[in-house]
Amino acid sequence: MIESSSNTPPHHVVIVGGGFGGLYAAKALAKTNVNVTLIDRRNFHLFQPLLYQVATGALSPADISSPLRSILSKNKNTTVLLGEV
DSSP states (O other): OOOGGGTSOOEEEEEEOOSHHHHHHHHHTTTSSEEEEEEESSSEEEOGGGHHHHHTTSSOGGGGEEEHHHHTTTOTTEEEEEOOO
16 A cells, blocks of 8 residues: 655645744744745844843843844754745
8 A cells, every 4th residue: 555645745834923933833843844934024033021121221132133044044944034924
C-alpha cells in the first residue's frame, strides 16, 4: 500500500502580526513540516512592556525593538513579509 501523504506538499500556515502571539506561534512551528509565512506591517518586534523606560530616557528605542527576520533567522521554514492584512 502506498502512502498518499508522502506525495503531498506540506501545509502552509500564515501568521498575521509579529507581536508576542505571532512570534510564539512561528517559533512553535519551527521544527514541524509546514511552511510558515509571518506578515506584519512593521519589520520589527517592539517589546512594549519596556516602552515607559524609553519615554523616561532610561533606555534607547533600539534596546526594546528587534528585527523580525533576525528573531526568526533560525527557522528554516519561516518567511517574513512586510505587508498589511
